[in-house]
Amino acid sequence: MKKLYTIPAAFLASSLFLTGCAGFQTGNNNDSSAENEEGKVVLDFWTFWGSEIRRPVIEKIITDFNESQDEIEVQHTYLPWGDIWTKELAAIAAGDPPDVVINDINATALRGEQNQAMNLSEFLAEDDISDQFYPELWDATLYEGDSYGIPFNTDTRVLFYNKDAFEEAGLDPEQPPTTWDELEEYAAKLDVKNGDDYERIGFYPLWGINYDVWMLNANGHNFINEDNEVLIDTETNLETLEWLKGWQDKYGDDVINSYKAQIDSQQGNPFFNGSLGMYVSAPTFYTQIRDYADDLNFGVAKLPEMEPGNGHTSWGGGFVAEIPAGASNPEASYEFIKYLTGAEAQEYWAVQNFDNVANIEAAESAAQSDEFTEDGTMVYSMATEYMSDTLLTPVPVSAPDFMGSVNPKIDEVFLGSKTPKQALEEAQADVESLVEKNTRE
Amino acid sequence: MAKTKSAMRRKETMYGYIFVMPWIVGFLAFTAGPLLFSLFASFTNYNITSQMDFVGAENYQGLFTEDGLFWTSLWNTLYYVLFSVPLTTIGAIFLSALLNQDVPGIRVFRTLYYLPAVLSGVGVYLLWMQLLDPGTGMINLILGWFGIDGPNWLFDPAWTKPSLIFMKLWSVGGAMLLYLASMQGVSKTLYEAAEIDGANTFRQFFHITLPMITPVIFFDVVTSLIGGFQIFQEAYVMSSNGEGGPANSLLFYNLYMWRQAFENFNMGYAMAMSWILFIIVFILTMINLKLAPRWVHYEGGDNR
Structure with missing residues (x-):
């Protein structure tokens, strides 16, 4: 009699084993919109900035944002340069993407067309921030007139x-x-x-x-x-x-x-x-x-x-901050992106990393920063002025x-x-x- | 009596299935499932995130009739397989024949030659990129001592694939170990008998050692053939900006497939490519298996 139970038991055991591996988890339902114990919305922010120079800078910006309000809590996930976008793609396909991700500016339109990134025009209609950024950078984020990412940084030659x-x-x-x-x-x-x-x-x-x-x-x-x-x-x-x-x-x-x-x-x-x-x-x-x-x-x-x-x-090239398609808290994500690409955070990033930023006001005040040496100021202000002659090469869809x-x-x-x-x-x-x-x- | 025996056998069969169950379930869920899905998706315009419409054989048709890079990548891969498989096989047999000698310190040599097989991945490729640097690399420096003006290795399309094949030859240690083990298993009495009959070392090697290790040669050829068709990392790391340059000479099949899947998001197209590769490798392996009885010698030989 006993042996009759063995096969179903084995089936059960092996299927338990499989579910234990979280092989069948599905995301993208509203329950998964993470909230922490204080009732704050938790956002997962993916970057490839893991170096000892960049990581503290981006994490300082995140801390500042978290302390500046009491509704959203951003958590930083560092993924290596070689992995981040393939992982993001897999996460989007699985329906459980990160909330904000840093991605290549030149392929933003393509990701818009492929429906990998969220169309931001709804947010921009309420609160148009486009004129804060260099027009060439802003235009690179558009697909059929709608923006799919907010410019973060750039460079010129x-x-x-x-x-x-x-x-x-x-x-x-x-x-x-x-x-x-x-x-x-x-x-x-x-x-x-x-x-x-x-x-x-x-x-x-x-x-x-x-x-x-x-x-x-x-x-x-x-x-x-x-x-x-x-x-x-x-x-x-x-x-x-x-x-x-x-x-x-x-x-x-x-x-x-x-x-x-x-x-x-x-x-x-x-x-x-x-x-x-x-x-x-x-x-x-x-x-x-x-x-x-x-x-x-x-x-x-x-x-x-x-x-x-x-x-x-x-x-020039550069990067955008964008919301992957299917992210669970787009409003909160957008709030964070606005802070990330706003003048204050951008200036901090610019000065600490000696990096060209996309926000015009931030770039111009960084060029005046007294944290730079004379040579530093010379290079930085020249690069800022040169943005008007700088073209990007957005990939044609x-x-x-x-x-x-x-x-x-x-x-x-x-x-x-x-x-x-x-x-x-x-x-x-x-x-x-x-x-x-x-x-x- | 007979009844209990068959009951016991049934029970044992059942236990057998139970024990392999995790594997079977895993195989169905994680191998067979995705495999069939990719076959289906290869007939669609699947782009991972937003579309999956049936397009018939359009992907396959496009590959064969309109895509020049497909043929370039297939040719590059065939070139690589055609040279690397025989050369690494011969190299490994040669090396293990040398290391099968009874000389003092042979263990040190065995360790040394096996060492490259332990190292793997990107670190090794970066090391080789430095060694192969035309201006400052050690290989051209040493060639220079003998008055040879070394080639531009990874910068000259005619030399890029040979460069990778050299690199592969350096790490034949893994296969060498298999050959060595199999050579050690060849019965000493065969050599003694041959010696009495007056056979020299070379004849002993070709008429005793080689036939006795043919099963391992067969295994090595089949696996390295399959592995050869899968070459990707080497080209991704060692070619200029990971694109398969210079002049597409390192654009291997899998690298092009990766580009289609993850840069152009033409996943359906890439899946069609993977099925074409699967069929090529499958046919070649079948040919190998069919030819095997003609040259592979199994001891105890009832012609199997």
């Missing part, structure tokens, strides 16, 4: 140059190059050659940034426009690519690769010891100069323009990964297996068919 080296080469240290021609001319003057080896290289355009930033600088617009027109195989891009190729031919791969390895090692960046005259990087590069080469006499300038009047366009079709072709130009013309033609054709395929119904 600026030209760092060594003033002592300028003086040595007979150049005016207060007159950095303003056009591509001047850039070439100055670089040639800054070059110091000893036999076959360089003791100093004036400038190489593909360290610190990539070819696409130069094309953006030359064009003043992205590769794919709002009407899904592909603008890769153009006269300007061809000229840019040939210009870049000219630099590669000038210095040669051996020199370029050995310098590149030093740049990648960070502390050994040849800009620090004066063996590189000019270098393009984000403003935070200043913190490396401060830490590794304190007595370097340097200046910052806008990226030179292709030709006079063409514009000094630079490129019609072909989110089109750069995956362009990069390999351009690689081949610098490897010498394709001419610039061939590469651009092929990239144009590939991206066109990609867009065509994705927009076809």
Whole structure:
């Protein structure tokens, strides 16, 4: 008689074992909207800021917010850079997402289209905060006119140059190059050659940034426009690519690769010891100069323009704070996002991290902060002013990964297996068919 | 008497099922379930969060007829498998033959050669990226001592896949251990008899050792073939900005699939890709199994 019970018992045991693993939990019902014992709404806030520099800053902002009111309690969850967005995606699909998450600004529209992020227009209709932010950043968060994330921080690319080296080469240290021609001319003057080896290289355009930033600088617009027109195989891009190729031919791969390895090692960046005259990087590069080469006499300038009047366009990225689709307390989440992207928190973030923030008021008052040194103020205020010339590259919803079709072709130009013309033609054709395929119904 | 015996057998069968039950339930819930779901979703435009409409064979059709990167990634993966599987197999057999010798200190060598198999993951890849650096890396430095101007390794599309294959050869220790164990199991009497008949070391190796370890070779070939098709991390970590560069030379099948799934959110498309890979690997494994009786020798051999 006894044995009759064994099988159901085993079934029961194994299913208990499985539910014990929380394999079948479903979220997204109202019961799961967490409240703590004081009756406060608890929000789960995901970031990838876990470093010893950033983590205390974001946690201070969270504490300040928690103390500033008595209805919402935000908890910070740190997830590594490589994991955070795949985990978020899984959590959204499972119906139990975090309440606020920091995500890439350039793909915000795509997440809006895919219904991964919540449409914020309902909140913005009541309380429009859009004019607090740089317009270029704000526009990057829009999909079909609605916002899906509030800009948090950004960066732009600026030209760092060594003033002592300028003086040595007979150049005016207060007159950095303003056009591509001047850039070439100055670089040639800054070059110091000893036999076959360089003791100093004036400038190489593909360290610190990539070819696409130069094309953006030359064009003043992205590769794919709002009407899904592909603008890769153009006269300007061809000229840019040939210009870049000219630099590669000038210095040669051996020199370029050995310098590149030093740049990648960070502390050994040849800009620090004066063996590189000019270098393009984000403003935070200043913190490396401060830490590794304190007595370097340097200046910052806008990226030179292709030709006079063409514009000094630079490129920036950044992050937004957004509410994942299906989050249980969107009102509370939005309250927190408003604080996070408000002037007070943004200024604190800007000053502590030397990071460009999205809030205009915060960025401008950070530039005046007396916590910066003279050099720091110079770099920061220049970067703040430069935001008006800074473009973002929001991924086109019609072909989110089109750069995956362009990069390999351009690689081949610098490897010498394709001419610039061939590469651009092929990239144009590939991206066109990609867009065509994705927009076809 | 007979009745109690069959009752006992039934009871034992039942106990057997009970003991494997957690596995069966786990398999159905966590392996078979998702597997069937991915088969179904590969015929939809599933994007994980908001849509899942049936689109017929559109994903498959798009892959075969319109997607150049699909073919590039498939070619890269085949190239890698074609070279890495035979080379690592031969390398592991060679190494274990060496380490099967009776010389003083052999244990130290065995440990040393096995060590790379213990290390794994991203740390090793970063280490190799430094070793392979064309300007400052140790490999080109040493090649330079012999007057060889080393290649650009991870920066030259012609050398990126060979670089990864070299890296894999460095860590053949795991397979080596299997071969070594199996070589130690080969009966000494066979060698003694061969020696009396006048066979030299090479003939002994090819006519005794090799046939006796064929079951392990077979196992190694099948598993490393499957593993080879799954290559992902190496390319993700070691290629420029994780995209499979330079010039798409490290765009392996799984890397492209990952990009489609988690960067473009074309999950249905990525699932179609995974089924194509599954079918390729399945066919190759079937061929392997069919060919096995021709060359795999099992001791006690009733031709199985």
